[in-house]
Amino acid sequence: HHPTDATLLQDGVRVITRLVRKIRKVASHAAQDFQDRTGEIKEKILSIAKVLRRRSRESWEEVDRITESVIEVTQVVIEQAKAVVEKIRNTGKRMGEQSQERLQGAIALTEKLIHQAKQVVSGTRTLPKRIVSFFDPQARPIKKGKLAKGTEFGYKVRVDETESGFVTGYAVYGGNPADDTLLIEAVEAHIETFGSAPNAVATDRGFSSRKNETAVMALGVKRASLPRKGKKSQARTEYENQPWFKDLQRYRAAGEAKISLLxxxxxxxxxxxxxxxxxxSWVGFGILTHNLDRAAKMLAKAAR
Structure with a gap:
């Protein structure tokens, strides 16, 4: 789901409740006073969705009020969960240790989310280090200018593909670094792997800059097809209309299909x-599988 302060708190309450259920199986006395409030929070989340359909200033104020009530319920859940942890400690027995440790971690993260939600409700709408996922707190919001998806959440991945169709390099980045800061390291990684620079490089406009074009040529790239951003001079337009430049751009466009396939x-x-x-690790395994799959198909085709 799209992360909101209320839904992030909902995730926290659900995880805490699930962990307390596990603890109840081995230490029922510790969890006997814990109440399941997941249904109550779910109703509040659904009411937020209904309110937002009105798209008015008053509706946003009502959303803040509902979010405040979600915060209050979540605080109660946390206090009850802390009591569960304390009762287990007082027994002096080593029971459900893994669930207990995970419960303490879930409590700590949910408390951070409560603090974050309180800031937003009080009027601080922009938080530089805002948590956007309960299950992956390191994930970051990424704006890529897509109409269908204004903002995505997770990590940015750079994929380097050769003309043979193999992915020979990749990198996963936290945050949302600008594309034009990633090109030089991609070429340098290629040189480190293969011992020489690629003959040609093709990217979209995001990776393009005069500095990058000069730098990749200095690294040994013979032809750089980097469409310039903004308004172009006549000389630049003629440069980009050369057959080799267009051929490399057609190859780059085909690379979008590779990303879709991956x-x-x-x-x-x-x-x-x-x-x-x-x-x-996940991206690396996926790319390794792709390359092995492609190599197997090429060998099978050559053996026919």
Whole structure:
């Protein structure tokens, strides 16, 4: 779901409640006073959705009031969960340790989300280090200028593909670094892997800058097809209309299909591992599988 302060708190309450249920199976006395409030919060979330359909200033004020009530319920849940942890400690027995540790982690994260929600409700709408996922607190909002998806959440991935169709380099970034800061390191990574610069480089406008064009040529790239941003001079237009430049751009456009394939078939659309390190591993496994699959198909075709 799209993260809002209320839905993030809902995630926290759901996880806390699920962990307390597990603890109840091995230490029923510790969880006997804990109340399941997930249904109550769900109703409040649904009421927010109904209010937002009105799209008026008053509706946003009402959303803030409902969010405040979600905060209040969540605070009660946290206090009850802390009591569960304290009762287990007082027994002096090592029971449900894993669930207990996870419960303490969920409580700590949910408290951060409460603090965040209170800031937003009080009028601070922009938070630089805002948590956007309960299940992956390191994930960041990413704006890519797409009409269908104004903002996505997670990590930015750079994929380097050669003319043979193999992915020979990739990187996963926390936050949303500008594309034009990523090109030089991609070429340098290629040089480190293969011992020489690629003959040609093709990117979209996001990676383009005069500085990047000069830098990749200095690294040994013979032809750089980097469409310039903004208004172009006549000389630049003529430069970009050269057959080799257009051919490289057609190849780059085909690379969009590769990204779609990696998302659709090799799992890059959504990481099942959490955190930046986990996402790097997930992307690496997906690209490795793609390359092995492609190599197998090429060998099978050559053997016919």
């Amino acid at each position: 998302k659709r078939k090799y799992g890059l659309g959504r990481s099942r591992y959490r955190g930046l390190v986990g996402s790097k």
